[in-house]
Amino acid sequence: MIYLSPPQVHPDDQVAVLAAMASGWLAPVGPALDAFEAELGIVTGQHVVALSSGTAAIHLGLKALGVGPGDLVLVPTLTFAASLNPILYLGAQPIMIDADPETGNVSLQDLSDCLAQLARIGRLPKAIIVVDLFGMPAPTQVIRDLVRDLYDGQIKILEDAAEALGSYSHGNSSITGPTPDNYPVGHFADITVWSFNGNKIISTSGGGALGAHDLAIVGQVRKWATQSKEPVSWYEHQEIGYNYRMSNVLAALGSSQLTRLKDLVLIRQQIYDRYAEAFAPNGIVGQSEPSDVVSNRWLPVFRLPLAHSVVLSLCATLATDGIECRSVWKPMHQQPYLQGVVNQQVSLIGLQQWPNSDHWFRHAICLPTGPSLSLQDQQFVIDRVLTMVNTVV
Numbered sequence: 001m002i003y004l005s006p007p008q009v010h011p012d013d014q015v016a017v018l019a020a021m022a023s024g025w026l027a028p029v030g031p032a033l034d035a036f037e038a039e040l041g042i043v044t045g046q047h048v049v050a051l052s053s054g055t056a057a058i059h060l061g062l063k064a065l066g067v068g069p070g071d072l073v074l075v076p077t078l079t080f081a082a083s084l085n086p087i088l089y090l091g092a093q094p095i096m097i098d099a100d101p102e103t104g105n106v107s108l109q110d111l112s113d114c115l116a117q118l119a120r121i122g123r124l125p126k127a128i129i130v131v132d133l134f135g136m137p138a139p140t141q142v143i144r145d146l147v148r149d150l151y152d153g154q155i156k157i158l159e160d161a162a163e164a165l166g167s168y169s170h171g172n173s174s175i176t177g178p179t180p181d182n183y184p185v186g187h188f189a190d191i192t193v194w195s196f197n198g199n200k201i202i203s204t205s206g207g208g209a210l211g212a213h214d215l216a217i218v219g220q221v222r223k224w225a226t227q228s229k230e231p232v233s234w235y236e237h238q239e240i241g242y243n244y245r246m247s248n249v250l251a252a253l254g255s256s257q258l259t260r261l262k263d264l265v266l267i268r269q270q271i272y273d274r275y276a277e278a279f280a281p282n283g284i285v286g287q288s289e290p291s292d293v294v295s296n297r298w299l300p301v302f303r304l305p306l307a308h309s310v311v312l313s314l315c316a317t318l319a320t321d322g323i324e325c326r327s328v329w330k331p332m333h334q335q336p337y338l339q340g341v342v343n344q345q346v347s348l349i350g351l352q353q354w355p356n357s358d359h360w361f362r363h364a365i366c367l368p369t370g371p372s373l374s375l376q377d378q379q380f381v382i383d384r385v386l387t388m389v390n391t392v393v
């Protein structure tokens with residue numbers, strides 16, 4: 001089977017994990033964890049705490065931004081459920097925003113319309129979750145400036161960069177003055193979250209991290225994630241805590257993988273480019289990359305000129321050929337468990353529609369990528385997709 005995004009396990013990774021085990025520091029903390037956090041800090045330009053998952057990082061990130069019961073949090077509807085669920089863990093209310101038709105990231109128009117509408121009814125959100133979909137950097141700088149200029153910086157931004165380690169933006173010179181150099185994703189957010197689960201660009205088998213420029217936020221999250229233990233010689237807890245730290249052994253795996261980040265990104269970008277070049281003449285269009293950003297192309301996403309039912313049967317046929325293929329995220333507003341949340345949103349701000357996200361779901365698919373995908377397998381994927389599309393069209 002040619003899988004979508006299998007992890008790469010390098011011999012160096014095995015050496016690193018065995019060394020961490022031999023050191024006796026199994027869990028919960030240890031020198032490999034400190035080292036991984038410091039290395040991630042250098043790569044991302046932020047203070048970092050490594051956690052048990054990206055989901056845990058979003059949970060504590062929202063809590064650190066002050067999100068609590070009854071607060072509103074804006075979130076793209078076209079994303080993985082883990083972007084939204086932590087809003088509900090905290091008793092807050094998600095407000096789902098449509099996607100941009102070209103990038104799949106949050107639609108700036110819909111976001112600013114929604115903010116204006118919420119301002120009119122006096123219910124500004126506490127936070128906005130911005131997702132870098134399939135690794136494509138979202139326009140976080142524009143959103144930050146919008147929030148700063150129109151809403152006095154009262155609304156905080158959490159960037160869900162679970163899929164986007166290694167992606168960056170050049171910054172938007174029309175807003176900040178001279179074009180600055182590259183900014184790793186998350187630079188313009190109050191808090192950034194990454195995931196290192198098994199299918200991500202680097203993997204710690206399961207794991208994630210939270211970053212912020214504000215050291216106090218990271219310190220607070222580190223404490224919450226370590227059962228909110230007070231620094232005294234007995235077990236003292238002044239507030240509720242969580243068991244969300246990454247283990248020392250997994251951090252050693254993360255450090256080892258992180259040394260290869262640039263190569264791992266390059267491989268995925270090259271695979272995306274190969275697909276894109278082969279597909280373009282057939283009207284199969286990739287996820288657009290705005291000129292001011294560079295995507296790690298974590299997963300190659302393509303929009304097919306076919307009806308939804310045909311897209312689904314194409315994926316099923318690819319599976320029988322041994323090629324894993326998935327539709328892009330089914331939008332959150334279509335998820336059965338969130339129909340109550342949709343109704344709440346409708347009663348707050350009226351009839352809602354998310355046509356671009358629906359369109360992405362109906363017509364776009366994710367194809368295999370990753371460091372173990374041979375040129376031969378890439379060509380096999382291309383040939384099978386083109387054969388099927390040309391048979392139908």
Ligand SMILES: Cc1ncc(COP(=O)(O)O)c(C=O)c1O
Pocket residue numbers: 052053054055056079080082083131160162163194195196197207208
């Ligand atoms: C966009 C997005 N957000 C959040 C997560 C959650 O990360 P994790 O699986 O590490 O909890 C993922 C990964 O699966 C993701 O793709």
